[in-house]
Amino acid sequence: MADPSDPLSRRRSLGLLLGGGSSLLLGGCALNGWSETVGEATQPLNERIEALLQGKRRLPEFRRSQVEPAALLVNSFNGTPEMAPGSYRLAVNGVVSRPLQLDLATLAALPQQECVIRHVCVEGWAAIVAWSGPRLADVLALAGPSPLGAYLAIRSADQYFETWDLASALHPQTLLATHMNGAPLPLANGAPVRLASPIKLGYKQSKWVTGLELITGLGERLGTWEDKGYEWFAGL
Amino acid sequence: MIATSPSPARGPSPIWTRAFHGFNLLLLLLMAASGLEIYNANPVFGGREGATVPEMFTLGGWLAGGRDWHFAVMGLYAANLGLWIGLLLRRRHRRLAGSGDLDTLRASVSPPRRRLASHRITYTLMLIVLAFSLITGLAMYKPAQLGWLVSLFAFAEPAGHSSWQTLRVCHLATIPVMGLLVVAHVVLSWRVGGLRLLRAMVL
Numbered sequence: 001m002a003d004p005s006d007p008l009s010r011r012r013s014l015g016l017l018l019g020g021g022s023s024l025l026l027g028g029c030a031l032n033g034w035s036e037t038v039g040e041a042t043q044p045l046n047e048r049i050e051a052l053l054q055g056k057r058r059l060p061e062f063r064r065s066q067v068e069p070a071a072l073l074v075n076s077f078n079g080t081p082e083m084a085p086g087s088y089r090l091a092v093n094g095v096v097s098r099p100l101q102l103d104l105a106t107l108a109a110l111p112q113q114e115c116v117i118r119h120v121c122v123e124g125w126a127a128i129v130a131w132s133g134p135r136l137a138d139v140l141a142l143a144g145p146s147p148l149g150a151y152l153a154i155r156s157a158d159q160y161f162e163t164w165d166l167a168s169a170l171h172p173q174t175l176l177a178t179h180m181n182g183a184p185l186p187l188a189n190g191a192p193v194r195l196a197s198p199i200k201l202g203y204k205q206s207k208w209v210t211g212l213e214l215i216t217g218l219g220e221r222l223g224t225w226e227d228k229g230y231e232w233f234a235g236l
Numbered sequence: 237m238i239a240t241s242p243s244p245a246r247g248p249s250p251i252w253t254r255a256f257h258g259f260n261l262l263l264l265l266l267m268a269a270s271g272l273e274i275y276n277a278n279p280v281f282g283g284r285e286g287a288t289v290p291e292m293f294t295l296g297g298w299l300a301g302g303r304d305w306h307f308a309v310m311g312l313y314a315a316n317l318g319l320w321i322g323l324l325l326r327r328r329h330r331r332l333a334g335s336g337d338l339d340t341l342r343a344s345v346s347p348p349r350r351r352l353a354s355h356r357i358t359y360t361l362m363l364i365v366l367a368f369s370l371i372t373g374l375a376m377y378k379p380a381q382l383g384w385l386v387s388l389f390a391f392a393e394p395a396g397h398s399s400w401q402t403l404r405v406c407h408l409a410t411i412p413v414m415g416l417l418v419v420a421h422v423v424l425s426w427r428v429g430g431l432r433l434l435r436a437m438v439l
Contacts, residue, residue, distance in 0.1 A: 032296060035295075035300070036304065042304075117380075118386075231307075235381075236379055
């Protein structure tokens with residue numbers, strides 16, 4: 001049934017097909033060097049779509065009975081820092097009218113909220129966790145934020161660094177969590193204060209938070225992992 | 237004027253079918269390889285202690301690189317597949333498998349007819365599996381905004397498997413399933429149309 005008029009080009013075309021497919025498979029290493037370029041070319045559009053999709057609305061939550069304590073793994077880029085709850089202060093500064101140093105009692109006196117959400121790690125695992133504490137928006141409001149503030153820089157006791165877009169920081173389910181699954185936050189999970197939110201990947205949710213700085217623009221550093229190549233918006 | 241053949245089934249596949257087909261093959265290889273790189277950051281089976289995929293089959297170099305490729309290609313892959321399926325349904329839906337092909341498999345004893353029916357079922361199934369990979373991928377990409385999509389995968393919860401784990405298994409399963417279907421597809425194309433059909437699709 002095959003037309004015998006030009007067997008060479010036919011044979012060559014099949015060879016090209018098979019050779020092309022396998023070299024793509026084996027040539028993965030050669031393409032690895034292009035990863036960052038490919039990411040930089042497409043991430044701005046992806047991030048814009050993510051932000052549009054996110055909106056400001058509250059997301060549905062899970063029931064307390066659905067919490068999966070064993071599924072929550074502990075990640076840290078630099079071990080676990082020593083924290084002294086008694087002398088703990090949360091600095092809130094930047095473009096605000098009243099820079100603050102908040103102690104844990106002040107945070108506990110703010111309205112407390114519990115969010116039972118899926119905590120999703122960039123690595124691929126996820127766990128349903130009940131976080132509770134004051135809303136990040138309420139804490140920022142205490143400091144009198146300037147309308148020029150567009151981003152939030154978050155510093156941690158272990159030198160972890162993050163930056164968030166303000167809309168995500170002010171989301172009604174973004175918390176400064178002090179409790180996890182109904183008990184005080186364990187040190188390994190970020191005690192005494194960590195970020196918790198259903199709308200961001202785990203690496204955005206800094207543990208051992210000690211400083212919030214409202215800034216007007218992003219600087220050189222986007223975040224500990226972002227500077228190594230992770231996406232900045234990291235929306236869920 | 238030369239009269240054109242009234243039977244479109246005999247001519248080579250239109251250029252758009254071949255273009256979508258070739259582009260899909262390329263994008264699929266990139267998606268699978270970068271997906272396996274992401275897999276290695278936390279194996280679906282076994283978690284941190286789980287076995288990883290050999291580096292030879294991965295693309296990206298590390299997790300962020302794998303994600304760079306996976307999320308760079310996903311839009312193209314979705315657009316290509318969506319347009320292709322849309323056009324096939326509008327213009328060439330008679331070439332897609334239907335209940336007639338299942339009847340053929342049940343009733344016909346003619347090997348060529350059975351092969352043709354199997355061939356049509358195989359490639360139609362491939363399009364369905366690819367669409368499924370998109371849906372499961374989208375659910376994992378935006379599990380908070382598209383929480384309802386994740387909750388569709390809660391069917392294994394009575395057996396102790398979270399909807400998230402079920403979703404991960406389903407998304408990963410599209411790779412081995414497509415692998416088997418590709419083998420069947422190539423073999424059946426060869427038996428049905430020989431080199432002419434293979435060439436008509438690839439070039």
